[in-house]
Amino acid sequence: MTGNNFGFTDAPASSGREITYLEAIAESIAHEMERDPNVLVLGEDVGGDFGGAFKVTKGLAARFGDDRVLNTPIAELSFTGMATGMALMGLRPIVEMQFADFISTAFDSIVQFAASTHYRWGGRVPWVVRAPSDGGIRSGPYHSQNPEAWFVHTPGLKVVAPATPADAKGLLAAAVRDDNPVIYFEAKPLYRSIRGHVPDGEHVVPLGEASIRRTGADLTIITYGSMVHESMAAAGALESDGIGATVVDLRTLKPLDTDTILDAAAATGKVIVVHAANRLAGVGAEVAALIAEHAFESLDGPVVRLGGADTPVPFSPPLEDAYRPNAARIESAARRLAEW
């Protein structure tokens, strides 16, 4: 994927500059740190001149000081738990997982403590864990995962997954300002491959609101993250054959924008749910169940789900390509569904 070449933008061209998805994340972190002295960054290799494995935090230490860009030892469980302690005291830490795959090491501190604390006794935990997720870049089982379903299944968390540079900036700002623990799944394959218009300065995209990326009358594709771009490409190809597709970008996975999901499903009567995460018991299963339960009378065909296989994410190109949905598979599933 190169350039914003999928026929959509999510901000008026006049309102900002074209920057990459990665630059948008970095810009948002700096903006939030500038705005609120309680915001700080911590994680492995984030500090100094190095600026993290993906260079998202490069330049922050020089600008904000080592105290606010805290380099940690390799200890995800404890530095994530540390962020919870900081958040309870009123700081707003942004924790960088070097890869989303490593988040399981911190799982206990996230799901057992951070997520439940407000419900159990009223303590607020306003942190963000940034989780560089997703594959397609030949990184193998430990550097390609999409573990969002674990966290969507956990009461008390919020989960976001931006697909565009503007949303990457705006959703991160909203996540930092939210008083709850938010897991922010950034899609590694989009880091430098996607450019888009991003508003200068203040830009906040509210949590819990999906975005309709395009509209078509025949079917609805509901997706998020990198698969938004694959779905837009598929929709473009379908249009040339006279099949109109609506594409819904969920943007926030918890809480889900149920109204937009159900309205978009009802409008076309045919729905495909797509994500890069493995399909079994994934977020798409919940979306499909919501539609089956609440929009059944509007449906003109089965709700179709596309997702990763029930395997670890494999390394070698033929294997990973077989694992992952892509524009061609979405298009072919859409053609079958259109004929239903």
Place this chain on the structure above:
Amino acid sequence: MLDARLRTDMYAWMSLTRAFDDQMVAMWKSGRGLGGTFSQRGHEAISVGVGMAMGPDDVATPMHRDLGTYLVRGMTPERIFGNLLGRATGPSQGRDANLHGLGDLSLGIIGFISHIPQALPTALGVAMTFRHRLEPRVAVTFIGDGGTTAGAFHEVLNMAAVWAAPLVVVVENNQYAYSTPLNQQMASADIVAKAEAHGVLGTRVDGNDVEAVYLAARDSIERARAGGGPVLIQADTMRMLGHAIHDGAEYVPEGLLADWEQRDPLRLTRNRLVEQRTATPEALDSLDRAAASRIQQAVAAAEAAPFPDGDSLTDGVYA
């Protein structure tokens, strides 16, 4: 020697803790409780001694055997019994069980983290916040011997030393992790040495001697407050009843309990106060009666308090 009033106060807080525990154990054994609960017997000197050594602006992450710390920091017996009985008046408003969920940041208390080793990183985050803000405050965390065998123990000691965090780790070694004795948990019971291997100052204290605990905690907290870095206190005691109320602890040798009973923290303190003529037996009896009466009053209030409304089920999932 410590001030006479302070030493008598230590006894009074331990007496209140013991009175609470005796009442709670009796209620739960007779079916007047709700769910399970955890006896404090044997831990009173640690929870009271450390609690009294903390400053008003310090923050604690106590565990389920630190009732004394909650009480010393101002959580009322009414609220704690309210929590134990699932009432709306407990700090968790019926959402968390027994001695869990007793969080109240206005009292500098973070609610008990059931996965006890998780208290360590949480307290480190509190300490790092104080360091970040240049506030002269200290985080004090409590774990048991069992908490030292999990990974977070080593991760946090390591990081706390790297950053010279104002953190005091109190390890309440009560000889058992549920049914597993110390020698089956760790080949070396020298927890101080483990702290020192990470660059954390360690000190070991008789966990049944409230004055010794108080002094060790006071010195450790003041060192951390002054920027001297983290300290670990190993306080040795014995869990005198089972892990939880349902547990008869048949796996504990009777002789072991009998030996420790001779060194019961309240008896030890009482004898010392009387021998040193700091207090008369009558004055201490009077404190015991006041504690028992205070607990009766708390139980009556908690039992009369309302349960939470079932309609409030989803309230508070999000802030």
